[in-house]
Amino acid sequence: MVTKTDVETYLNFVNGSWISASSSEVAASINPANQNEIVGYLQKSTKEDLDTVVEAAKAAQKAWGKLSGAERGSYLYKVADIMESRLEDIAETMTREMGKTLPEAKGETARGVAILRYYAGEGMRKVGDVIPSTDSSALMFTSRVPLGVVGVITPWNFPVAIPIWKMAPALIYGNTIVLKPAQEAAVTAAKVIACFEEAKLPNGVVNFITGSGSVIGQGLVDHPGINGITFTGSDTVGKQVGQGVLARGAKYQLEMGGKNPVIVAEDADLDLAVEATISGGLRSTGQKCTATSRVIVHSSVYDTFKEKLLNQVKEIKVGNGLEEGVWMGPSASESQLNTVLSYIEKGKEEGATLLLGGNRILDQECANGFFVEPTVFENVTTDMTIAQEEIFGPVLALMKVDSLDEALTVANDVNYGLSASIFTTNIQKMLTFINDMDAGLVRINAESAGVELQAPFGGMKQSSSHSREQGQAAIEFFTSIKTVFVKG
Numbered sequence: 001m002v003t004k005t006d007v008e009t010y011l012n013f014v015n016g017s018w019i020s021a022s023s024s025e026v027a028a029s030i031n032p033a034n035q036n037e038i039v040g041y042l043q044k045s046t047k048e049d050l051d052t053v054v055e056a057a058k059a060a061q062k063a064w065g066k067l068s069g070a071e072r073g074s075y076l077y078k079v080a081d082i083m084e085s086r087l088e089d090i091a092e093t094m095t096r097e098m099g100k101t102l103p104e105a106k107g108e109t110a111r112g113v114a115i116l117r118y119y120a121g122e123g124m125r126k127v128g129d130v131i132p133s134t135d136s137s138a139l140m141f142t143s144r145v146p147l148g149v150v151g152v153i154t155p156w157n158f159p160v161a162i163p164i165w166k167m168a169p170a171l172i173y174g175n176t177i178v179l180k181p182a183q184e185a186a187v188t189a190a191k192v193i194a195c196f197e198e199a200k201l202p203n204g205v206v207n208f209i210t211g212s213g214s215v216i217g218q219g220l221v222d223h224p225g226i227n228g229i230t231f232t233g234s235d236t237v238g239k240q241v242g243q244g245v246l247a248r249g250a251k252y253q254l255e256m257g258g259k260n261p262v263i264v265a266e267d268a269d270l271d272l273a274v275e276a277t278i279s280g281g282l283r284s285t286g287q288k289c290t291a292t293s294r295v296i297v298h299s300s301v302y303d304t305f306k307e308k309l310l311n312q313v314k315e316i317k318v319g320n321g322l323e324e325g326v327w328m329g330p331s332a333s334e335s336q337l338n339t340v341l342s343y344i345e346k347g348k349e350e351g352a353t354l355l356l357g358g359n360r361i362l363d364q365e366c367a368n369g370f371f372v373e374p375t376v377f378e379n380v381t382t383d384m385t386i387a388q389e390e391i392f393g394p395v396l397a398l399m400k401v402d403s404l405d406e407a408l409t410v411a412n413d414v415n416y417g418l419s420a421s422i423f424t425t426n427i428q429k430m431l432t433f434i435n436d437m438d439a440g441l442v443r444i445n446a447e448s449a450g451v452e453l454q455a456p457f458g459g460m461k462q463s464s465s466h467s468r469e470q471g472q473a474a475i476e477f478f479t480s481i482k483t484v485f486v487k488g
């Protein structure tokens with residue numbers, strides 16, 4: 001039975017104050033490890049609420065943009081310190097709200113802190129170049145200006161890291177922001193915003209509004225007061241966001257799906273490859289856009305690799321991510337669980353062989369949650385749905401090949417191109433893979449997941465809008481270049 005007692009209601013954060021939505025309606029965010037537990041209630045905001053939020057962000061932008069980068073950076077350093085002091089609470093909320101294990105949630109929150117400090121430092125770095133003019137008495141240089149108000153639309157799978165890796169660069173380069181987090185992780189996002197509140201950024205610089213994707217997400221996309229949208233989420237919604245923003249001439253950046261392969265060559269260190277396949281594919285219950293989902297293995301080592309993999313996957317402890325010793329939590333929501341189960345059914349129908357898992361876990365401790373067994377298929381061919389579509393669940397598809405050429409053909413035979421790994425000890429194979437793999441991140445002897453905050457992140461093909469986030473690449477989206485010509 002669901003009880004409402006002691007459950008906090010989270011408000012929108014607008015112009016420096018927490019306020020209710022005009023609808024007076026709230027939506028519950030529930031714990032996917034125990035659907036009877038409500039983690040918090042969130043505002044069901046309306047288009048009118050959104051207008052107020054955008055107005056606040058717009059009004060604050062000029063003064064914020066005029067601060068020096070160092071001044072803006074000093075605010076981000078404060079936010080980082082506050083978030084670090086609240087790491088335990090934020091991480092625990094994340095685990096309760098979207099299911100990833102507590103150590104992963106702590107790691108992600110620490111990463112959020114590090115991203116804030118990285119971009120705080122960016123406030124002191126160069127933003128332009130001096131370019132020689134053909135006129136010898138003139139000075140020509142580039143400068144960067146903020147876009148204005150940036151709409152930040154984020155998913156539930158990295159409820160701290162993704163909002164921060166979008167908000168921190170937006171802010172350091174002088175934009176103000178409106179964050180609309182995914183409903184399934186909005187309590188965690190509210191706790192992140194509370195760190196910005198505590199750091200006393202000027203009113204209106206950071207704003208937070210919850211509500212449905214179709215009303216508030218789409219409302220941001222269509223809003224004339226929003227100068228740029230940065231989005232991470234599904235392929236379908238991402239394309240809709242891009243088209244909507246383009247239609248009114250604003251700027252957009254999309255990070256969408258992946259169908260990431262790992263190639264295991266005949267000369268691979270198989271123990272390393274097994275460990276990385278499990279970590280890359282099943283950590284966070286497979287809910288990473290960089291998760292390994294296709295495991296392309298050379299026929300000469302296939303049987304040994306398979307046996308080692310199955311032996312280790314069988315040992316995975318699934319359960320509530322708050323409990324010590326649990327390696328894999330639940331799917332983040334009932335709808336995500338049903339999506340994963342329907343892909344597993346599709347895999348069976350289309351002729352793949354189910355080697356392990358494949359079921360919802362309904363035993364005592366897991367009965368009220370959205371748990372699914374770690375699942376391994378073999379005899380998967382590239383035309384099958386489970387070899388083509390992003391599952392976002394703990395499902396590995398084994399595919400047998402006879403050469404690196406064949407492995408690369410299979411690996412590239414998808415619409416996505418986010419991340420890819422190879423396990424090999426042969427330098428020539430490494431170089432061929434680096435050259436011929438169509439992915440924004442190519443990783444050698446390392447799992448497909450794992451992003452470093454100081455390096456560009458983004459995909460090829462339909463994984464992104466061909467832009468890059470994080471590191472210094474972020475400046476390209478969050479600013480416009482101004483070319484200045486000064487005649488002496």
Ligand SMILES: NC(=O)C1=CN([C@@H]2O[C@H](COP(=O)(O)OP(=O)(O)OC[C@H]3O[C@@H](n4cnc5c(N)ncnc54)[C@H](OP(=O)(O)O)[C@@H]3O)[C@@H](O)[C@H]2O)C=CC1
Nearest residue numbers: 154155181182183212213217218233234237256257289392
């Ligand atoms: N690449 C990645 O990192 C991610 C990929 N995914 C993929 O997407 C699938 C579905 O996940 P889901 O969370 O539903 O992803 P969505 O793309 O639906 O959601 C991402 C964000 O967009 C918002 N949104 C929804 N509809 C609109 C709209 N019309 N206009 C603007 N914003 C909108 C959502 O709000 P709200 O939460 O209120 O719906 C959420 O904040 C997963 O199974 C997975 O395959 C999901 C998450 C991350």
Ligand SMILES: O=C(O)CCC(=O)C(=O)O
Nearest residue numbers: 287288289290449450451
């Ligand atoms: O692998 C990571 O750390 C980041 C993945 C990511 O951006 C995502 O899943 O949305």
